[in-house]
Structures are given as C-alpha cells and as structure tokens.
C-alpha cells in the first residue's frame with residue numbers, strides 16, 4: 391500500500407475512485423489490463439492522499455445535491471486498514487454535506503460502517519451495489535480468494551433489505567465452463583429475489599479478456615481448473631469479448647425471471663434509479 395497525491399477526487403458525473411489497484415484477487419479481473427497503465431504492482435494499492443479533505447472542498451462547491459458513486463474500478467472495502475479508514479472518512483464527508491451515496495463492492499466489510507450508512511440513507515439516499523458470480527461458496531473462494539464468500543454477501547444483502555436500504559446486484563462474470571451453468575444462475579437469481587434486490591446489472595454470460603488480464607486469468611486457470619485454458623484458446627483465440635456457449639438459454643432465463651419477479655434489468659433504468667437523488671422512501675416502496 392502506498393499514497394499518491396492527486397489534485398481532484400470527484401468527476402463531473404459524481405463518480406470517484408479512492409484507490410487504484412485491489413487485493414481481492416479475482417482471477418478474471420479486467421482492472422489488471424495493460425490499458426489502465428498501472429505504474430505499480432496491481433496489489434500494491436495506491437491510496438489517494440487527503441481524499442476526504444479534497445472531497446469536502448469539492449462537495450462544498452457543488453450547487454446541487456447528487457448521488458456520489460464509487461467502487462467501479464477498485465473496491466472501497468478492501469481489507470487494508472488505511473483503505474477502510476479513508477472510505478469511512480469520505481463517507482462521513484458525504485453525510486456532512488447531505489449528498490447521496492452508491493458504492494459497489496464484493497466485500498461485506500461495509501457492515502462495520504452501518505451506523506454511518508444508515509444515517510446517509512435516512513438523510514439523503516444510499517444504494518449498495520454488490521457483485522455475485524457463483525452460488526457455490528467453494529467456487530467463490532477460488533474465483534475471488536481474498537473476499538467474503540457468496541453466502542456471506544447474501545447475508546449482508548438480506549441485512550440491508552431488512553433495514554430498507556435498496557440494493558443492486560451485478561451478476562458478472564459468468565465464466566464459460568466454470569460458472570455459466572443454468573443451475574448457478576437460478577440459485578443466484580432466487581437469492582436476489584429473496585433478498586429484495588431492486589435490479590440486476592447484466593452483461594450476459596461471458597467475460598472480457600485483453601492484454602494483462604488474459605495472462606493472469608490463464609495462469610489461474612492452469613492452477614485451479616486444469617484443462618480449461620485450452621478450451622478458451624481453442625474456442626476464443628485472442629478475442630476480447632468471450633461469450634458463453636450457453637448464452638441463449640442463460641439470457642432467456644435471466645430475462646424471464648426478472649420480468650416475472652419485477653426485478654429491473656435494463657441498464658438505463660438501473661442507472662437512472664441509482665442516480666435518482668430525490669427518490670423518497672415512499673417512492674422506493676411504490677415502485678414495486
């Protein structure tokens with residue numbers, strides 16, 4: 391872990407990344423790709439120095455209250471004390487200025503900040519976005535070795551639901567020959583339904599591979615799933631967009647399940663929902 395100075399923290403669309411790099415160890419991670427031009431080891435997490443003060447200054451100059459989003463490129467809840475402290479400090483600033491918050495994570499460590507997060511939701515608005523890939527805990531240990539297993543994430547989603555905090559789930563990626571089977575999807579969708587998840591972000595079964603993440607992914611396939619790398623090489627070559635051989639069955643099941651259970655799946659609709667600062671509790675309830 392190391393610190394680096396930046397001049398700004400917030401982009402004009404209300405997104406921010408508090409760190410660069412990640413220690414969760416997901417074998418398929420796209421953020422490892424060369425195009426992101428990391429100048430340090432991916433797991434040597436860079437923390438943006440003085441992020442909370444920069445955010446305080448930038449929010450104090452914003453005229454309109456908006457939803458602040460974080461977690462798209464690196465998880466705000468990594469098991470590194472300095473990262474956790476910085477995330478909490480930034481969320482305190484968001485609470486102080488009465489902005490809304492939506493963060494994306496694979497970790498359940500946000501539960502340590504539940505006091506603050508509940509206050510943000512009561513005062514303005516909070517939407518938690520959680521990624522799930524497999525219903526099988528043993529498999530999730532292999533795919534995402536340094537973060538809580540799926541059953542823990544589902545418990546956390548249920549806890550948020552009981553508190554009335556809306557959640558969005560990313561089901562991604564579903565890796566060919568590993569977790570792109572219909573049973574896995576059925577179990578994940580049922581768990582989302584039971585946890586009152588409002589919407590599911592979905593890119594279809596498959597993943598993206600390019601220079602940097604492909605090499606890492608293939609190395610992990612050799613270690614964890616012998617013989618599967620060769621299938622990828624045979625069927626996909628150097629393709630960027632790797633689509634599951636089961637994509638029609640999987641996509642059809644996904645759409646009908648979401649429609650039958652009133653779970654949002656249109657990305658436009660979900661992003662609008664996440665960004666809606668003035669969606670009151672009554673409106674949130676009446677949507678469903």
Ligand code: SF4
Nearest residue numbers: 412414415416419421
């Ligand atoms: S949580 Fe995201 S950024 Fe971190 S290793 Fe996993 S895929 Fe990569």
